[in-house]
Amino acid sequence: MDGDSVLFSLRLSFQVALGATALVVLVGTPLAYLLAICQFRGKDLLDILLTLPLVLPPTVTGYYLIVLFGRKGIIGAIVYQLTGFSIMFTWYAAVLASFVVALPLTIKASRAAIESVDKNLINASYTSGHGALETAVRVILPLARRGIIAGAVLSFARALGEFGATLMVAGNIPGRTDTMPIAIYTKVSSGDWSKAHLMVIIFTVLSGLVLYSSNKLSRRIF
Amino acid sequence: MGLAVELRKKVNGFALDVAWEIGDELAVLFGFSGAGKSLTLQLIAGLLTPDDGRVQLGGEVYFDSSQGLNVPPQKRSFGYLFQDLALFPHMTALENVMYGATGIAKGERLDRARWILKTFHLEGLERKFPAEISGGEKQRVAFARALIRSPAVLLLDEPFSSLDNPLRLEMRRFLMEIRKEFEIPVVLVTHDLVEACTLADRMIVYSRGKIAQVGAVADVLKCPVDEEVELLVNRKSLDLPSVFSLHGQKEDSGM
Numbered sequence: 001m002d003g004d005s006v007l008f009s010l011r012l013s014f015q016v017a018l019g020a021t022a023l024v025v026l027v028g029t030p031l032a033y034l035l036a037i038c039q040f041r042g043k044d045l046l047d048i049l050l051t052l053p054l055v056l057p058p059t060v061t062g063y064y065l066i067v068l069f070g071r072k073g074i075i076g077a078i079v080y081q082l083t084g085f086s087i088m089f090t091w092y093a094a095v096l097a098s099f100v101v102a103l104p105l106t107i108k109a110s111r112a113a114i115e116s117v118d119k120n121l122i123n124a125s126y127t128s129g130h131g132a133l134e135t136a137v138r139v140i141l142p143l144a145r146r147g148i149i150a151g152a153v154l155s156f157a158r159a160l161g162e163f164g165a166t167l168m169v170a171g172n173i174p175g176r177t178d179t180m181p182i183a184i185y186t187k188v189s190s191g192d193w194s195k196a197h198l199m200v201i202i203f204t205v206l207s208g209l210v211l212y213s214s215n216k217l218s219r220r221i222f
Numbered sequence: 223m224g225l226a227v228e229l230r231k232k233v234n235g236f237a238l239d240v241a242w243e244i245g246d247e248l249a250v251l252f253g254f255s256g257a258g259k260s261l262t263l264q265l266i267a268g269l270l271t272p273d274d275g276r277v278q279l280g281g282e283v284y285f286d287s288s289q290g291l292n293v294p295p296q297k298r299s300f301g302y303l304f305q306d307l308a309l310f311p312h313m314t315a316l317e318n319v320m321y322g323a324t325g326i327a328k329g330e331r332l333d334r335a336r337w338i339l340k341t342f343h344l345e346g347l348e349r350k351f352p353a354e355i356s357g358g359e360k361q362r363v364a365f366a367r368a369l370i371r372s373p374a375v376l377l378l379d380e381p382f383s384s385l386d387n388p389l390r391l392e393m394r395r396f397l398m399e400i401r402k403e404f405e406i407p408v409v410l411v412t413h414d415l416v417e418a419c420t421l422a423d424r425m426i427v428y429s430r431g432k433i434a435q436v437g438a439v440a441d442v443l444k445c446p447v448d449e450e451v452e453l454l455v456n457r458k459s460l461d462l463p464s465v466f467s468l469h470g471q472k473e474d475s476g477m
Contacts, residue, residue: 121310123269124308124310125296125310126268127295127298127300127301127302128368129299129322129324129371131294139310142312143311143312158234218468
């Protein structure tokens with residue numbers, strides 16, 4: 001029974017981190033492109049907004065998420081009225097929290113990679129008769145892939161270890177929203193040291209494996 | 223068909239103000255570095271927007287500030303060769319060339335690419351990446367990419383400046399060869415007098431963002447209009463004998 005709860009937390013952590021990373025790449029790459037290539041009003045403000053979760057205490061980020069997505073939140077209230085569904089205290093909320101906290105890492109890394117693509121290569125794409133979208137997809141993103149993948153790996157690691165914002169929006173519901181970091185916190189605060197030891201060791205080894213395989217993977221890709 | 227440009231642009235305290243017109247000939251933009259030659263090419267291609275002016279090729283107007291007309295660079299069929307060639311490092315030679323085949327029907331692109339690779343002596347290199355081929359081969363791939371869709375004009379931004387001497391001579395001969403295949407206006411930016419003398423039908427001498435002199439190479443060499451042009455065309459007077467020896471080589475190699 002207890003072994004099952006460890007396994008559950010482990011699986012949930014990876015599930016949340018994978019979901020968050022997928023969202024981060026999907027949303028973060030276009031945003032990074034926007035910030036790197038386009039000039040528009042409010043660009044600095046957008047940049048600051050997207051970077052804030054990196055420096056804010058996770059509890060503050062979590063607080064904003066409650067204000068936005070809580071059952072009585074600005075967006076959450078509308079969703080609840082329309083569908084009767086609230087994201088709060090579900091594992092989706094854990095994904096949302098990890099996503100917001102990990103997003104700046106991918107944006108920073110991808111933006112730097114996109115900005116470092118040789119301007120002449122972009123110009124060569126235009127003079128070869130290709131517009132902005134095709135240039136982005138066939139020239140800029142492939143050449144920036146290194147930074148985008150590096151950002152995704154960082155985001156995955158950050159999402160895996162996410163604690164504060166997740167606790168605020170997903171809570172600590174055993175068997176539903178207790179990811180590894182939250183389960184470890186629960187074990188320690190209830191004095192269940194042997195279980196805490198076990199989970200810490202498993203988590204450390206698996207995180208090390210993630211880093212190892214990402215290093216291997218990145219060497220093969222580049 | 224001819225290319226007529228009238229360009230004014232201020233960038234970081236530098237002011238370009240030029241107007242010239244050429245036919246289906248090779249015009250060399252000649253002058254010291256920083257005279258506005260490369261800027262002119264970027265303005266013609268639409269990579270930068272002039273403050274005001276006009277770019278017209280034959281009957282087609284690509285830029286006209288008085289009408290607010292500005293065709294984006296990808297819609298101008300202008301071949302452009304960058305100083306560093308700007309080959310896409312993540313594409314093979316064939317993919318690079320195919321990337322330039324816009325405006326050609328999909329089914330004909332591969333045939334056309336094969337033809338141009340053959341014409342430019344690049345057969346067998348289709349699957350090689352730019353990092354795996356020689357400097358001269360890279361040059362020819364860049365030419366192939368710029369020319370595959372039969373552009374209306376060819377803009378060359380000092381493409382040979384980084385080559386060693388034998389290769390530079392080879393590429394000049396190559397350029398003369400392909401001009402037979404593509405009868406279009408060619409604008410070549412250079413600050414190499416030998417190159418200008420060897421290749422130019424017409425010489426447009428730039429000086430600090432303005433045109434100092436326009437004319438046939440021989441006329442510019444013989445009667446420079448002012449001291450600066452004289453300095454420019456005599457600057458490398460020591461190199462001049464090699465111009466003549468190059469012409470000699472050219473005849474030798476005309477097998």
